Amino acid sequence: MTSDGFRSYRSVVLGVAWRTVHNALTTPNLVIPTLAFPFFFFLAFAGGLSQLSHLPGFHFPEGYTSFQFVFVMLQSAAFGGVFTGFGIARDFEYGFARRLMLAAPHRSALVVGYAVAAVIRWLVVAVLLTVAGFAVGMGVGGGGVELIGLYGLALIVNSAALLWSAGIAMRFRTIQAGPAMQMPVFLALFFAPVYVPLSLLSGWIHAVARGNPVTYFLEAGRSFVSGEAAYAGVAFGAAFALVAFFGLWALRGLHKAEAAGG
Amino acid sequence: MSDTWTQIGNLARRSIVRTLRQPAYVIPPLIFPTLLVTVNAAGLRPSTLLHGFPTHSFLAFAIAVPFIQGALFSTMNAGTDLARDIQTGFLNRLALTPMRGSALLVGHMAGVMVLGLIQSIFYLCFALAVGVRFSAGVGGAFVILALASLIAASFGMLGAFLALRTGSGEAIQATFPFLFVFLFISSMNTPRNLIAVHWFKIAATINPVSYLIEGVRSLIITGWDGQALALAFAVALAIGSISVVLSTWALGQRMART
Amino acid sequence: MPSKGIEAAGLVREFKGGVLAVAGIDLHVAEGEIYGFLGPNGAGKSTTVHMLTTLLPPTAGRATVAGFDVVHEGPKVRKAIGAALQEAALDPILTGREHLRLQTALHALPREERKPRSDELLERVGLTGAADRKVRTYSGGMKRRLDLALALVHRPRMLFLDEPTTGLDVQSRSALWQEVARLAKEDGVTVFLTTQYLEEADVLCDRVGIIDQGKIVAEGSPAELKASIGRPTVDVVPADHEQRDRVSAVLAQFGELTQASPHGVAVLLSGDEFGLADVVRALDAEGLHVEHLQLHAPSLDDVFLAQTGRTLEGAEQEQQTELVP
Incomplete structure (x- = not known):
């Protein structure tokens, strides 16, 4: 790509990201789910289910609040991607995507722009969640490097979820496709050891959770918080693989949207 | 009088037909609560090992939740439908007919109630299919259906009030997170006596949704518990009564304006 | 060497289910010309615009816009053109000024140029006073004017306007005509305009192509077309x-x-x-x-009648009847 081409690409990415973040953070209907849901789940799970930490075999020295903090962090990252996907679908349904497609010399820059927006949007939530976590006395055994590991992992999950949702949004081009974006992510998140460690799950949920990459994101994230890094390689490997796979999925979705006329 | 009943019947039928013709309104309230309870029951099964947990089956404990969650959905759906009537001018058209305002509200509520009943029958079948048995027997199942329909109607009227006040479908949709707060900050996943975090215990105790869930739950895992049932019906009736008063006032305001 | 205007040969677009929206059209629009595409709803006007603006790949045929192939050189085409499509696709949450800010970024205008260019265009379309209001508060005419300003941010050599005055009041319509005529005359912009209004084609366009059921049935200057039928x-x-x-x-x-x-x-x-x-x-x-x-005197409607056996209004009603089951 020439330097002019790069400048133009970057400009489209930043333009799309600016507009998406601007809308997400200034429209009450969009801000509320973005900010409120993660806090709410954090409070509901850490508050309502804390007795679970007394179960035999439940060993997480940093406490149940920290245990749930990791899930909520990863969940907010995944749903941040999905909610941005809703915006893409809305743009196609109401024709705004045509304006973007007409103006952008390289249309893959639009997908990258949405992805950057999803990251920025999630970072706002991540900062607030972290502050809230420490405010309610969350314990952290790991150091700075481990915490960066947790946020890095969540960031990759955010991008994977965005690319998945973008692929759906550009194939269906209607906000009615929202459940198709949300439901698989919801299931992937909850068919994992959300409330108790993997070792305490039994039956079919244990079998499903073992094959679910989210399980390894959670296990790795929790190990980062407790300062005993485990499953890090598997988790990052799986996360990058998902980004690569859903990246192709999103680009094919973009081609389908182009073929259909936006 | 018979004219009023005819109007109510027609409006209730319209409310039902309209909802049944929109898969996006019918399917999520059936699928989402059952999916959530399945997922939660799997993940939270170890909770039954806690000392003092009232049953050995978390699914039996949690199956009350879809009945209440489905009813909460009706707040949004019924409200969104009425808001659309306002946005499209349908309410204005009704206002030009000799129809009584009360017929609109009662018709609307009757429609929501029937849909709530259909939803509850689905959850009941689901519960039986996954092996949950009702301690209060067949009679208990009928009481659950009655209570769930009443709750749906009460929340449906709350949705009607919001629609009449705001006239905006989007505003109604924005209530979704708040409904979730009421659902999750309750005794949905843990009996109140086992909630260890003090503020959460207080919040769950003052949250009316806890009593609705516990009323339904008592018929499944305890049997006939007069106190739990009385509290559940009382809370549902209280919410319904307040909503009816508010909706009637809002309808008067809206009709006066249009 | 391809023309710097618009060239199309045998352009076809077929949608799923065998619906043939554009059934093989040939076009030649010279640089600096205002070319009007006149036809009833559903005639294939917008589909043609979407193909020429790279929004929709043709099923068959080829076209160049500003000298670039619409299929193989999409980015270059998009750089050369501005477009205001039928549905003024604006974001109700953004203000007029924010729309311009976004559009200047999408077209990668140098940072120092973005604000002055936005201000200039807002003034030109008479929206300076409403620039900081959210677009959801704009009237139909204001949205159209903003849409035109957005299409012009990167000083395109060619402008596509898809039914730019549909739904506008007489005053807004004539203001838009004046601006389009000025763009062609003073800035040398080539304008490809679709319309279902006879008067618009007659007053504004140097040449007119009449399209019906996906085919061009007559083409020429309004005077030539009218003279041709009697x-x-x-x-x-x-x-x-x-x-x-x-x-x-x-x-x-x-x-x-x-x-x-x-x-x-x-x-x-x-x-x-x-x-x-x-x-x-x-x-x-x-x-x-x-x-x-x-x-x-013969009108373009008479031309349409002579070529298709129906009036434009009749074709419009036929279209609507087809839509009602």
Whole structure:
């Protein structure tokens, strides 16, 4: 790509990201789910289910609040991607995507722009969640490097979820496709050891959770918080693989949207 | 009088037909609560090992939740439908007919109630299919259906009030997170006596949704518990009564304006 | 060497289910020309615009815009064109100024140019006062004007306007016509405009292509098109209806008598040698008093009628009837 081409690409990415973040953070209907849901789940799970930490075999020295903090962090990252996907679908349904497609010399820059927006949007939530976590006395055994590991992992999950949702949004081009974006992510998140460690799950949920990459994101994230890094390689490997796979999925979705006329 | 009943019947039928013709309104309230309870029951099964947990089956404990969650959905759906009537001018058209305002509200509520009943029958079948048995027997199942329909109607009227006040479908949709707060900050996943975090215990105790869930739950895992049932019906009736008063006032305001 | 205007050959677009929206059209639009694409709803106008603006790949045929192939050189085409599509796709949450900010970024205008260019365009389309209001508060005319400003941010050499005045009041319509004419005349912008309004095509366009059922059925300047289908008619209603025969005798000198209004007599003027003034003088010379006299010049609707056997309005109604089950 020439330097002019790069400048133009970057400009489209930043333009799309600016507009998406601007809308997400200034429209009450969009801000509320973005900010409120993660806090709410954090409070509901850490508050309502804390007795679970007394179960035999439940060993997480940093406490149940920290245990749930990791899930909520990863969940907010995944749903941040999905909610941005809703915006893409809305743009196609109401024709705004045509304006973007007409103006952008390289249309893959639009997908990258949405992805950057999803990251920025999630970072706002991540900062607030972290502050809230420490405010309610969350314990952290790991150091700075481990915490960066947790946020890095969540960031990759955010991008994977965005690319998945973008692929759906550009194939269906209607906000009615929202459940198709949300439901698989919801299931992937909850068919994992959300409330108790993997070792305490039994039956079919244990079998499903073992094959679910989210399980390894959670296990790795929790190990980062407790300062005993485990499953890090598997988790990052799986996360990058998902980004690569859903990246192709999103680009094919973009081609389908182009073929259909936006 | 018979004219009023005819109007109510027609409006209730319209409310039902309209909802049944929109898969996006019918399917999520059936699928989402059952999916959530399945997922939660799997993940939270170890909770039954806690000392003092009232049953050995978390699914039996949690199956009350879809009945209440489905009813909460009706707040949004019924409200969104009425808001659309306002946005499209349908309410204005009704206002030009000799129809009584009360017929609109009662018709609307009757429609929501029937849909709530259909939803509850689905959850009941689901519960039986996954092996949950009702301690209060067949009679208990009928009481659950009655209570769930009443709750749906009460929340449906709350949705009607919001629609009449705001006239905006989007505003109604924005209530979704708040409904979730009421659902999750309750005794949905843990009996109140086992909630260890003090503020959460207080919040769950003052949250009316806890009593609705516990009323339904008592018929499944305890049997006939007069106190739990009385509290559940009382809370549902209280919410319904307040909503009816508010909706009637809002309808008067809206009709006066249009 | 490809033309810097628009060239299309055998352009076809077929949608799922075998719906043939554009059935093979050839186009040549010269640089700096205002070309109007006139036709009823569903004729294939917007589909053609979408193909020419790289929003929709053609099923067959080829087209170049500003010298670039619409299929293989999409980015270059997009750089050269501006477009205001039928549905002014604006974000209701953003203000007018924010839309311009986004559009200047999408077109990678240098940072220092973005604000002055936005201000200039807002002023040009008369939206300076409303620039900081959210677009959801704009009227239809304001949205159209903002859409036009957005299409112009990168100073395109070519402008596509898809039914730019549909739904606008007379004042907004004429303001938009003036701006489009100015762009072509002063800035040398090539304009490709679709419309279903005869007057718009007549007043604004250098050349007009009439499209029906996905095919161009006639093409030329409005004057050429009108001249191609015939001559003007003069319709006369005598003050004394008993004198119709005498009026007929006078009018017969000027051409072939034709269908007239009730109580009237009409003549299709033959050739260019006679005009309305000749008819008036002849009637006056015979001492005939006239209650009503009208010269009916051929319109583009007559051209459409001659080519398709239907009026534009009739085609419109047909379209609507097809939509109602």
